[in-house]
Amino acid sequence: xxxxxxxxxxxxxxxxxxxxxxxxxxxxxxxxxxxxxxxxxxxxxxxxxxxxxxxxxxxxxxxxxxxxxxxxxxxxxxxxxxxxxxxxxxxxxxxx
Numbered sequence: 348x349x350x351x352x353x354x355x356x357x358x359x360x361x362x363x364x365x366x367x368x369x370x371x372x373x374x375x376x377x378x379x380x381x382x383x384x385x386x387x388x389x390x391x392x393x394x395x396x397x398x399x400x401x402x403x404x405x406x407x408x409x410x411x412x413x414x415x416x417x418x419x420x421x422x423x424x425x426x427x428x429x430x431x432x433x434x435x436x437x438x439x440x441x442x443x
Contacts, residue, residue, distance in 0.1 A: 352402035369417045385432040
C-alpha cells in the first residue's frame with residue numbers, strides 16, 4: 348500500500364504562504380535555482396513534511412531544518428523544508 352502525500356497549498360503572496368506554514372500547513376514555494384525550476388515545501392509541522400516525503404520517496408535525512416520568523420509576531424520558530432526538483436517537483440498549477 349502506498350502512502351498518500353499530504354496536500355500542500357501555493358500562495359500568490361509570500362506572507363500568506365509563510366503564515367500557512369507557521370500554522371502547521373504545507374506551503375509550496377516555487378523558485379528558480381541556477382536556472383532550474385525548483386520548490387521548497389515548508390512547514391512548522393515536521394511530521395506532516397515527513398509523511399509527504401514518505402509518500403513521494405524522499406529520504407528523511409534530506410529534510411532540512413531552518414528556523415523562520417513568523418511574520419505576525421517577528422519570533423523565530425522551528426521550521427523544516429524539502430528541496431523539490433526534477434521528478435519530485437509537483438507539476439505546475441494554473442497559477443504557473
